[in-house]
Amino acid sequence: MGEKEEIFERLKQTVISGDTEACSKAAQDALDAGIDPMKAITEGLAKGMEVVGDKFENKEFFLPEMLLAAEAMYEALELYLPLLEKREGEKKEKVILGVVEGDIHDIGKNIVKAMLTAAGYEVIDLGVDVPSSKFIEKAAEEEAGVIAMSTMMTPTLMSIKDVEEQLEKKGLKGKVKTLIGGGTVTEQWKSKMGSDAFGKDAVDAVSKVNLLVQEIKAAVKLMKEKTK
Numbered sequence: 001m002g003e004k005e006e007i008f009e010r011l012k013q014t015v016i017s018g019d020t021e022a023c024s025k026a027a028q029d030a031l032d033a034g035i036d037p038m039k040a041i042t043e044g045l046a047k048g049m050e051v052v053g054d055k056f057e058n059k060e061f062f063l064p065e066m067l068l069a070a071e072a073m074y075e076a077l078e079l080y081l082p083l084l085e086k087r088e089g090e091k092k093e094k095v096i097l098g099v100v101e102g103d104i105h106d107i108g109k110n111i112v113k114a115m116l117t118a119a120g121y122e123v124i125d126l127g128v129d130v131p132s133s134k135f136i137e138k139a140a141e142e143e144a145g146v147i148a149m150s151t152m153m154t155p156t157l158m159s160i161k162d163v164e165e166q167l168e169k170k171g172l173k174g175k176v177k178t179l180i181g182g183g184t185v186t187e188q189w190k191s192k193m194g195s196d197a198f199g200k201d202a203v204d205a206v207s208k209v210n211l212l213v214q215e216i217k218a219a220v221k222l223m224k225e226k227t228k
């Protein structure tokens with residue numbers, strides 16, 4: 001195993017063991033070794049959190065272990081986020097992000113936030129259990145092009161539909177693009193909900209936001225040409 005792989009493994013294992021101190025140390029060592037924070041998140045921290053999610057489901061882990069793991073991961077993210085935010089000087093596109101109404105699972109959403117921030121987006125994080133109207137109000141207020149919604153539960157998938165319907169009613173559909181993701185969400189659900197894009201993980205979230213922003217820019221350009 002090379003030095004970088006060894007650090008990725010330490011990041012992953014210290015999240016799994018919920019060892020905040022060792023996780024912070026691994027996060028700092030990653031920086032010292034010249035590892036891109038974005039890579040440290042995807043190849044280390046997020047991989048660890050996936051294992052923890054599975055262990056929790058298999059009843060190998062219980063709530064205290066889960067929360068310790070999340071705490072360790074957040075400690076490392078805190079070290080990385082300010083560095084990632086500093087990377088872009090130009091005007092940033094805004095993304096409204098939140099966990100839909102009825103759902104409080106936010107670990108995946110927080111990883112998505114880190115990755116979008118790393119990619120140079122200004123993420124407006126509405127937190128968990130976000131009422132559908134709030135997504136829309138904030139998008140309008142902030143003039144954001146993208147609303148990104150996360151949900152881990154099947155019943156709360158309908159909250160996504162609610163946001164889509166409200167966008168339609170307000171005549172904002174297509175102007176504000178929607179991206180959905182989270183444990184229960186699939187490409188098929190994207191079509192069922194009428195959303196614009198689905199992202200399978202935090203890395204995919206970035207590619208999909210890039211695509212949506214390109215689409216918005218192309219549409220604006222076309223409008224301008226037509227009105228000339």
Ligand code: B12
Binds near residue numbers: 046
């Ligand atoms: C941790 C956990 C909890 C924790 C949450 C802690 C927290 N702060 O988030 C606690 C213990 C509180 C909890 C509570 C509950 N939970 Co729970 N929980 C889980 C568990 C084990 C892991 C979820 C997780 O964090 N995974 C790790 C992260 C990193 O993965 P992720 O969320 O999928 O995110 C990745 C991608 O999906 C994607 N992504 C995520 N969001 C977004 C958004 C966008 C826009 C994009 C593009 C991508 C994207 O990128 C992320 C990173 O790559 C899952 C089972 C599992 N193995 O998934 C059950 C699970 C989600 N829980 C479940 C349930 C039912 C509940 C409860 C109702 C239980 C209860 N009876 O009380 C409550 C929910 C209360 C509520 N109203 O929300 C069910 C949902 C079933 C369903 N299909 O509806 C699951 C699937 C367990 C199961 N098999 O039954 N839970």
